[in-house]
Amino acid sequence: xxxPEVFIIGGGIGGLSCATSLAETNQFNISIxxxxxLGGQAxxxxxxxxxxxxxxxxxxxxxxxxxxxxxxIGAKNNFYPLLKDNxxxxxxxxxxxxxxxxxxxxxxxxSNNSRLLFISKERAVNNYHDxxxxxxxxxxxxxxxxxxxxxxxxxxxTLSSFYKFTYNYFIYxxxxxVKISKNPTSDSLFFPWKEYLExxxxxxxxxxxxxxxxxxENGKINxxxxxxxxxxxxxxxxxxxxxxxxxMFNKNNRLSQTNICRKLNTIKTGKQFYISINFYWKKPVIKxxxxxxxxxxxxxVPIIIKRFATTDYVDENCxxxxxxxxxxxxxxxxxxxxxxxxxxxxxxKEMIYEIKMNLINxxxxxNYFDFDNYTWEDYFYGYEIDDRYYEELPSTTxxxxxxxIEENLLNNYETEIGNNIYFSAYYVKNSVxxxxxxxxxxxxxxxxxxxCEKYNIKNHRKPILKNQxxxxxxxxxxxxxxxxxxxxxxxxxxxxxxxxxxxxxxxxIIFIIILLVIYIFYTFLIKNINIRKFYK
Numbered sequence: 001x002x003x004p005e006v007f008i009i010g011g012g013i014g015g016l017s018c019a020t021s022l023a024e025t026n027q028f029n030i031s032i033x034x035x036x037x038l039g040g041q042a043x044x045x046x047x048x049x050x051x052x053x054x055x056x057x058x059x060x061x062x063x064x065x066x067x068x069x070x071x072x073i074g075a076k077n078n079f080y081p082l083l084k085d086n087x088x089x090x091x092x093x094x095x096x097x098x099x100x101x102x103x104x105x106x107x108x109x110x111s112n113n114s115r116l117l118f119i120s121k122e123r124a125v126n127n128y129h130d131x132x133x134x135x136x137x138x139x140x141x142x143x144x145x146x147x148x149x150x151x152x153x154x155x156x157x158t159l160s161s162f163y164k165f166t167y168n169y170f171i172y173x174x175x176x177x178v179k180i181s182k183n184p185t186s187d188s189l190f191f192p193w194k195e196y197l198e199x200x201x202x203x204x205x206x207x208x209x210x211x212x213x214x215x216x217e218n219g220k221i222n223x224x225x226x227x228x229x230x231x232x233x234x235x236x237x238x239x240x241x242x243x244x245x246x247x248m249f250n251k252n253n254r255l256s257q258t259n260i261c262r263k264l265n266t267i268k269t270g271k272q273f274y275i276s277i278n279f280y281w282k283k284p285v286i287k288x289x290x291x292x293x294x295x296x297x298x299x300x301v302p303i304i305i306k307r308f309a310t311t312d313y314v315d316e317n318c319x320x321x322x323x324x325x326x327x328x329x330x331x332x333x334x335x336x337x338x339x340x341x342x343x344x345x346x347x348x349k350e351m352i353y354e355i356k357m358n359l360i361n362x363x364x365x366x367n368y369f370d371f372d373n374y375t376w377e378d379y380f381y382g383y384e385i386d387d388r389y390y391e392e393l394p395s396t397t398x399x400x401x402x403x404x405i406e407e408n409l410l411n412n413y414e415t416e417i418g419n420n421i422y423f424s425a426y427y428v429k430n431s432v433x434x435x436x437x438x439x440x441x442x443x444x445x446x447x448x449x450x451x452c453e454k455y456n457i458k459n460h461r462k463p464i465l466k467n468q469x470x471x472x473x474x475x476x477x478x479x480x481x482x483x484x485x486x487x488x489x490x491x492x493x494x495x496x497x498x499x500x501x502x503x504x505x506x507x508x509i510i511f512i513i514i515l516l517v518i519y520i521f522y523t524f525l526i527k528n529i530n531i532r533k534f535y536k
Contacts, residue, residue: 004455007224007233008032009210011068012040013437014424015239016193017444020069021461023200025452030202031233033226035209036388037186038194040241041398042437044184045386047278050318051184052386055276055398056303056329058082058293061177062168063438064464065445072191073196078188079179088291088364107500109138114499117475119492120483121167121468125433128159129406137162144301147331151434153272153400154333161401164433167468180292183308210240212248219254220418237447239424242268242399258416263408267427270405271397273332273344277351278307280381281324285368294365299337301356303329322381326354352383399426399435413445422447431466442466475506 010032022028037043044053059066059079070076115123128136133152134143136159143411147154150165181188194204205226209282214223217324224231228488238245246268249261286294286306294304307325308314314325330351332343338357339350346354356376359365369379409429424447425440432439445463452459471478482492494502 001030003027004234005029006031006235006237006451007231008239008424009313010034010040010225010236010240010425011038011204011206012239012425012442012445013042013242014426014428014447015064015237016197017069017422017441018237018239018448019202019444020072020193020200021445021448021459022451023197024203024461025457025459026200027455028235028451030197031254032197032202032204032207033208033210034204035240036245037206038204039186039190042185043190045269046317046387047335047384047385049185049280049382050314050322050325052278052384053185053276053327054386054388055274056305056327057181057185057437058305059181059437060434061170063436064439065441066438067179068461068464069193069441073192075189075192078182079184082178082180082292083403085290086292088294090124093214095458109226111500113137113139114503115492115494116163116495117472118478118482118499118502120479120486121163121470122185123482123486123492125167126161128163129161130403131159132403133159133162143333144156144295147301147333151398151400153270153402155438156272156330156399156402158403158406160406160511161433164401165436168432168438168466171267183313210248213252215252215254215417220420221255221259221421233420235420235422235451236418237422237424237451239444242271242425242427257418260410260414260416263410264427266408267410268404270400270402272400273342274331274398275343275351276386277330277355278384279304279326279328279330279355280318280322281326281379282321282381282382283374283379284324285379287324296358296362299334299358300343300354301325301331301333302358303331305329318379330355348385356380368457387454401410401434412443413450422451424448474505475503478502478506 006019006028008019008030011032013033015032016038019030019032020116022030032038036042037045041054042057044051069080132155133146134154134157143154146152146157146162146336150157150162150169152161152165192426197204208225208227210224211228212225213221214225216222221236223234224233224236242264246261246264249258249264251257255261266495292306296302305327314322317327330343336346336350337344338356339346341350343351349503360369360376368377410423410427412424412428415421425445426435426443428447430443430446432442432472442463442465445461449459449462470476478493485492
């Protein structure tokens with residue numbers, strides 16, 4: 001049997017996951033073409049002073065598909081658990097998210113937010129694509145959760161996308177499941193992943209850019225031009241970034257008329273700004289402290305990761321005068337406190353100033369600097385931004401499920417442009433929500449599974465879909481009731497009864513039932529004791 005030739009365009013997590021699943025069947029000839037280096041926006045590279053990363057990386061508890069691959073490729077020990085006490089939240093916010101929401105909300109707003117506990121997953125993820133999450137939830141803390149932590153655009157993400165991601169987020173309660181790579185992401189993940197795929201005879205071509213899509217007279221894609229060379233593979237999997245794909249579809253007369261092209265152009269509006277910066281220190285600042293992650297709750301919401309877990313990495317890989325490295329992610333949800341602009345409107349110099357002033361004036365972090373005896377210049381060595389940003393002003397974007405996006409997400413298999421065309425990137429439908437690394441992994445594995453099914457090839461790495469059906473089991477009876485109501489196109493019960501009143505009545509009933517059980521048990525116990533006394 002001649003093995004089908006598979007071209008995977010894009011070496012990010014979606015493309016690598018698809019390649020992994022297909023390669024493990026040993027039934028395909030697989031080639032990966034990446035315009036830069038493996039990992040895409042999740043990658044890191046050796047820069048002038050040290051190692052930089054395009055965007056901030058945390059591996060969350062529900063990343064089942066990705067963790068399975070990490071274990072398979074022998075990279076498990078390249079990650080360490082991020083425990084609850086390792087995260088320091090400061091700037092005068094010490095309450096839990098729940099407490100903060102209650103504190104920030106009026107009675108009517110609490111009532112509104114309580115509705116989330118009573119509706120079924122089907123209604124939640126399908127019926128609120130026209131509702132902006134932060135407008136509905138109306139909490140400053142939720143802007144932080146929706147933004148940096150959920151990876152969604154905090155001002156535009158829909159309530160349905162927030163729901164969808166939340167269902168997955170609460171699958172696991174074990175804090176030790178949250179991981180951070182010990183070293184730069186390429187060292188910890190993509191180098192061993194590359195070695196594993198090459199051991200499975202996958203051909204990997206970095207710095208190979210797809211520049212044009214060629215179509216036949218029926219408007220189907222039949223050829224690719226990569227690095228000025230024409231290819232005609234049996235199977236084409238698009239796992240590349242959205243921008244170049246949109247550009248190539250738009251410039252092809254036939255493809256520009258397709259429904260897929262229309263969807264791609266709509267999906268492009270779901271992009272959000274994000275940037276990651278390395279701060280370098282001449283003196284250790286937080287090197288030996290328990291906290292690995294620090295986060296602010298105002299301004300640009302800078303999130304700081306202490307790099308690296310293996311302390312000798314800095315000595316061996318960074319400039320000899322650098323003693324500590326922080327990787328700082330910046331969100332774009334508010335104007336800066338000291339630079340009165342959004343991050344995306346600022347220069348690199350302004351970004352550094354905003355971070356510097358946040359650090360110096362933080363009630364929490366200023367304790368780590370001895371400014372009585374040293375100046376800022378005595379501590380700060382410099383900063384570095386990944387040179388793959390290309391422009392003087394940063395251009396990196398992440399993807400978010402904003403209004404109008406969900407219904408335009410592509411299928412893994414799209415016959416409109418050819419019966420051999422597949423998609424395996426963040427702009428494809430999935431069960432996770434958001435644009436996390438797990439989303440891309442699930443999409444990649446799903447794409448591979450569809451290809452295997454088409455060719456009647458047994459696939460041993462089936463995607464694990466996220467099927468959590470409720471956020472909390474506390475109100476499960478109401479969730480099941482709403483599932484039934486939704487099935488028959490009926491409104492939720494909270495449209496007729498105030499959710500807070502419903503919650504009070506529900507807890508009152510539970511309390512009465514508990515008292516009744518205790519009373520029955522107590523009565524039964526006393527009766528038995530009296531009977532025993534009588535017979536004695």
